[in-house]
Amino acid sequence: MADLQxxxxxxxxxxxxxxxxQNGFYLKGSNSLEWGMKRHLANIFNPKSGNTVMxxxxxxxxxxxxxxxxRLDLLLPKLAPYVDCFMGxxxxxxxxxxxxLTNAIALRVTSGSSMLQDDLSHEVVAVDIEDSxxxxxxxxxxxxxxxxxxxxxxLDNLNQVINAGMRYSVPTLGVCAVGKDMERTDRFFKLxxxxxxxxxxxxxxxxxxxxxxxxxxxxxxxIVVAGGKKLAEADALTLAxxxxxxxxxxxxMGRNIFQSEHPVEMAMAVNKVVHEGFTDKEAYEFYLxxxxx
Ligand code: 5RP
Numbered sequence: 001m002a003d004l005q006x007x008x009x010x011x012x013x014x015x016x017x018x019x020x021x022q023n024g025f026y027l028k029g030s031n032s033l034e035w036g037m038k039r040h041l042a043n044i045f046n047p048k049s050g051n052t053v054m055x056x057x058x059x060x061x062x063x064x065x066x067x068x069x070x071r072l073d074l075l076l077p078k079l080a081p082y083v084d085c086f087m088g089x090x091x092x093x094x095x096x097x098x099x100x101l102t103n104a105i106a107l108r109v110t111s112g113s114s115m116l117q118d119d120l121s122h123e124v125v126a127v128d129i130e131d132s133x134x135x136x137x138x139x140x141x142x143x144x145x146x147x148x149x150x151x152x153x154x155l156d157n158l159n160q161v162i163n164a165g166m167r168y169s170v171p172t173l174g175v176c177a178v179g180k181d182m183e184r185t186d187r188f189f190k191l192x193x194x195x196x197x198x199x200x201x202x203x204x205x206x207x208x209x210x211x212x213x214x215x216x217x218x219x220x221x222x223i224v225v226a227g228g229k230k231l232a233e234a235d236a237l238t239l240a241x242x243x244x245x246x247x248x249x250x251x252x253m254g255r256n257i258f259q260s261e262h263p264v265e266m267a268m269a270v271n272k273v274v275h276e277g278f279t280d281k282e283a284y285e286f287y288l289x290x291x292x293x
Contacts, residue, residue: 018023041171044085105137109141128141146192193215224248
């Protein structure tokens with residue numbers, strides 16, 4: 001075991017120096033991957049902007065039906081033109097996502113917890129690689145609990161999924177979980193995102209925090225940022241703008257889109273920030289113009 005006493009606190013993140021091993025493919029850390037992996041990643045991350053708008057609607061896997069997600073069959077086709085990737089469970093996607101929609105698919109493959117429990121950190125791999133391939137998943141999402149009771153089994157889940165994904169060239173999205181008692185500091189996110197990336201994930205999902213640019217700099221694969229609890233639309237657009245400015249390659253936003261009174265217009269505005277370089281203020285004006293016709 002490494003001697004923790006001798007560890008020096010990391011301090012030089014070279015946040016303004018581009019990632020050095022990127023010749024040949026536009027996504028960070030993907031240079032040495034096989035063609036099929038790159039193809040899936042190119043389905044998720046727009047090759048022009050290098051970024052992605054993921055729409056997360058996997059909440060039902062531990063929360064049941066959540067406000068705004070009552071009728072996925074009605075919602076998904078409306079949002080499809082404005083998001084690059086749908087993130088959901090196989091049950092939701094198979095039943096409610098028309099196969100002719102060409103959005104990328106981020107398939108939630110772990111489960112085992114529900115909001116009725118205090119400790120949500122124990123999950124299993126619920127969807128096997130064969131079903132992920134059958135669904136043409138572009139990546140498999142694994143909930144990963146660093147520093148929580150279920151850390152060891154969740155890292156085991158993550159590694160099982162990565163190993164299967166490497167066999168068949170399906171990327172893995174490591175979702176950095178934040179339990180209610182877990183700190184949301186840059187110290188925690190630097191630790192957790194780096195552990196998840198070092199397991200071999202091709203994408204890491206995490207949250208915004210202070211010094212987020214250092215979290216990005218120290219993570220050798222693209223980071224996408226969760227939206228979190230519903231905010232006012234202007235604030236959610238500021239969140240998206242800030243993280244893109246600090247190096248995130250996209251957002252994986254759920255409640256801030258589907259709980260908006262105007263989810264389609266909100267998705268359109270987020271898209272402007274992520275792909276077209278709109279500032280948060282420009283995007284909010286665009287949102288207001290869109291809802292006012
Ligand atoms: C839960 C998830 C959710 O997909 C994620 O939290 C995104 O949704 P929201 O923007 O509503 O937070 O990965 O672990």
